[in-house]
Amino acid sequence: MGQGIMNLPRLVVSDHAGNIFEIPELLMVGASVNSLNLPDESNTISLPESSVLFTLPERLPVGFDPAAKKFISLDEYHGSPVYAVAAFMPPGYVRTLISAYQELPAAPRLPLYCYSAVGWKNGRFYAAGIRIDRQLRHDILDESLTFIDSQAKAMLKRFPRNRLIRHLVKNCVCKYRCPNACNLVLGKCECPVPASPACNAACLGCISRQPRGTGFPPSQHRIDFVPTVQEIEEYVVPHLQKAANPIASFGQGCEGEPLLRAGLIKESIKRIRLRTRRGVLNINTNASMPKSVKQLCIAGLNSMRVSLNSAQADFYTAYYGPQNYSFDDVCESIAIAKKHKVWVSLNYLVFPGFTDHPGEVAALKKLLKKCKIDMIQTRNLNIDPQWFIEKMGLSSLRGKPLGMVSWVDEIRKCFPDVKLGYFNPTYKTMEN
Numbered sequence: 001m002g003q004g005i006m007n008l009p010r011l012v013v014s015d016h017a018g019n020i021f022e023i024p025e026l027l028m029v030g031a032s033v034n035s036l037n038l039p040d041e042s043n044t045i046s047l048p049e050s051s052v053l054f055t056l057p058e059r060l061p062v063g064f065d066p067a068a069k070k071f072i073s074l075d076e077y078h079g080s081p082v083y084a085v086a087a088f089m090p091p092g093y094v095r096t097l098i099s100a101y102q103e104l105p106a107a108p109r110l111p112l113y114c115y116s117a118v119g120w121k122n123g124r125f126y127a128a129g130i131r132i133d134r135q136l137r138h139d140i141l142d143e144s145l146t147f148i149d150s151q152a153k154a155m156l157k158r159f160p161r162n163r164l165i166r167h168l169v170k171n172c173v174c175k176y177r178c179p180n181a182c183n184l185v186l187g188k189c190e191c192p193v194p195a196s197p198a199c200n201a202a203c204l205g206c207i208s209r210q211p212r213g214t215g216f217p218p219s220q221h222r223i224d225f226v227p228t229v230q231e232i233e234e235y236v237v238p239h240l241q242k243a244a245n246p247i248a249s250f251g252q253g254c255e256g257e258p259l260l261r262a263g264l265i266k267e268s269i270k271r272i273r274l275r276t277r278r279g280v281l282n283i284n285t286n287a288s289m290p291k292s293v294k295q296l297c298i299a300g301l302n303s304m305r306v307s308l309n310s311a312q313a314d315f316y317t318a319y320y321g322p323q324n325y326s327f328d329d330v331c332e333s334i335a336i337a338k339k340h341k342v343w344v345s346l347n348y349l350v351f352p353g354f355t356d357h358p359g360e361v362a363a364l365k366k367l368l369k370k371c372k373i374d375m376i377q378t379r380n381l382n383i384d385p386q387w388f389i390e391k392m393g394l395s396s397l398r399g400k401p402l403g404m405v406s407w408v409d410e411i412r413k414c415f416p417d418v419k420l421g422y423f424n425p426t427y428k429t430m431e432n
Contacts, residue, residue: 031117112218167194281300
C-alpha cells in the first residue's frame with residue numbers, strides 16, 4: 001500500500017455513551033450516492049470551528065482496511081459496540097462526501113441535518129468538505145451569546161407591540177440561534193422578514209413542517225400569523241438605514257412560501273422604499289407564481305433566491321411535491337425577474353453523487369445558459385441520506401459522478417460570470 005494512502009485521516013467512531021475516538025487500523029471513508037470513496041487532500045479540510053459532531057444511532061461505521069485492501073463495516077471495537085459518526089459544518093462550507101455507514105434494520109430516521117464524512121489525523125478532526133464562501137456573516141461564537149441575548153431583550157423593548165419582532169427574538173434568536181435573527185438584533189448583515197404561514201409545496205426536507213409519519217421532527221416552528229405592513233416596515237427600515245451592506249429578506253426557514261403573501265410583500269416593499277433607498281430587498285422563494293414575481297419586481301425587488309434541488313423537472317417534482325405549479329413556472333419566474341434586472345440566485349441544495357452526476361450537471365448547465373443566472377448559493381441538503389436516496393430513486397443512477405470538487409471547478413470554468421457562494425448578495429456583491 002502506497003505511502004500516500006497511509007497519510008489519510010483515520011476512521012472515527014462513537015461508543016454507546018457518545019464518546020468519539022479514532023480507529024488507528026482503519027482509514028476514513030466517505031460515501032456518494034452509489035459508491036464508497038477514500039477522501040484526499042482536495043476534498044477534505046480541517047474541521048471548521050462551530051462544527052458539530054453527531055453519533056449516528058444503529059448505523060455501523062465503514063472504514064478502509066489498508067492491509068486487506070477493502071472497505072469494512074465495524075460493529076464493535078475491543079469488544080464494545082461502536083457507531084458511525086458524522087460532521088455538521090457551519091455555513092459557507094460544501095460537503096464533498098457523506099458519512100459512510102451501514103444502516104441496521106431498526107435504525108431510526110436521522111434528523112434534518114447534513115451528515116459529512118469525518119476522520120482524525122495529526123491530532124485534529126478532518127471533514128469531507130471545501131469552503132465555498134469566506135464571508136463571516138453567520139459565525140456566531142458561543143462567547144457572544146450573552147451579548148446577543150442582551151441585544152434581543154433591548155429589541156423587544158424597542159418594539160413592544162410588534163408580533164414579528166417577538167417571533168424573531170423569542171423563537172429564532174433565543175430558541176434556535178438563527179444566524180440571521182441574531183444578526184438582526186446585532187444590527188448587521190441580513191434582516192429576516194418571515195411573512196407566510198402557508199406553503200404550496202411539500203418538500204421532503206422541510207425544516208418547519210413535516211407530516212406525521214415521516215419520522216422527522218421539524219427543526220424549528222413555523223410562524224403562525226400573518227404580519228402587517230406596519231410590523232414589517234417598523235423594524236426593516238431602521239435596519240436598512242443603519243447596518244453595513246444591509247439586506248432584508250422575505251422568505252425564511254421559519255415560514256412557508258412568501259409568494260402566497262405577495263400582496264403584503266409588495267406593499268411592504270413600496271413603503272420601505274418611500275423611506276429609504278438603502279440596502280437590498282430580497283426574496284427567498286420557490287418561484288412558483290410568475291405573476292406574483294412580476295408584481296414584486298415592479299414594486300422594487302432587487303434580488304430573488306430560487307430554491308432548487310435539481311435542474312431536472314422529474315427530480316425537482318419528486319423532492320418539492322409542488323401543489324398547483326410546475327418546474328416550468330419556476331423557470332418562467334426566473335425569466336421575468338431577469339427581464340426586470342433583478343439579481344437571481346439559485347438556492348441549490350447539493351448532495352454528493354447526485355449534484356455532480358453527469359445528468360444533473362448537464363441539466364444545470366442548460367438552465368444556467370438559458371436563464372442567465374447570476375449566482376449559485378450552494379446549500380448542503382439537510383436530510384437523512386439513505387432515506388433521500390430511496391425517496392428520490394437515486395440508486396438507479398448510472399454513470400460516474402464528477403466529485404464535488406470537480407463539480408465546482410467545472411461550473412467555474414464553464415460559467416465564469418456566475419458567482420459561487422453561500423450568502424445572499426449585497427449591493428457590493430452585485431457590483432463586483
